[in-house]
Amino acid sequence: MRRMLTCLLLSLPLLASAQIYKYTDAKGNTVFTNQPPDGSAAQSVELPPTNTVIMQQPQATPTGSAGAEVNAAPPYNTLKLTGLPDDEALRANNGTFSVGVALSPRLAASHRLRLLLDGQPYGQPSSVPRLQLTNVDRGEHSLAVEVLSGGKPIQQSDAVTFTVQRVHTSSPALRPPPPPKPAP
Known part of the structure; x- marks a missing residue:
């Protein structure tokens, strides 16, 4: 048999x-x-030769004790914030302004961007490389952007320090000038 x-x-x-x-x-x-x-x-x-596919062996990645990848290259070569002034204060009277994110290569469909204002997550994750901040207090702040995959951070930009300048609505500079006095 x-x-x-x-x-x-x-x-x-x-x-x-x-x-x-x-x-x-x-x-x-x-x-x-x-x-x-x-x-x-x-x-x-005459038949063409049959198709053959050579199966590639998966490459083992070194993992740490928690199963996280060690020495993995970041997915983006360039990740930085744009649109923030370097030497002067950012004037935003109501504390609302937007910043750009420069990244290369393009953002993957499964990745999202989220801001970190003073080290804390700010706003909802977005796939748009232009992010808005609302009602930020006056004074000095640090801002960074992180890339999320499945809700977990996989890469973060360097933090940029900047100052927000907001003019108080009761400021004498905002009061209308007094009417001219009539001539005697």
């Missing part, structure tokens, strides 16, 4: 490589067969 099964398995490649013939029957139909017909002119069909 085993010998017969082995012979059968060894003959399968021979069957797969059998010659194929093509001819047109009396009704005008094209026919493909493995035996040439009697009395008809049949053409031998």
Whole structure:
């Protein structure tokens, strides 16, 4: 039984490589067969080689004790905030302003961006590289952006320190000038 099964398995490649013939029957139909017909002119069909796929072995990544990847390259070569002044205060009277995020390559569909204002998460994660801050208090702040994958941070930009300048609405500079005095 085993010998017969082995012979059968060894003959399968021979069957797969059998010659194929093509001819047109009396009704005008094209026919493909493995035996040439009697009395008809049949053409031998050359088949292209079969497709083969070589399976690549998965590469093992070194993991730490908690299962996190060690020495993994960050997914983005460039990740930084743009649109913040370097040497001067950011004037935002109501504390609302937006910042840009420069990243390369483009943000992956499964990744999101979230701001870190003074080291704390700020706002909802977004896939848009322009993020808005609302009602930020006056004074000095630090701001960074982090990339999230599945809600977990995978990369973070350097923190940028900046100062928000807000003019108080009761400021004398905002009061209208007094009306001119009539001439005597």
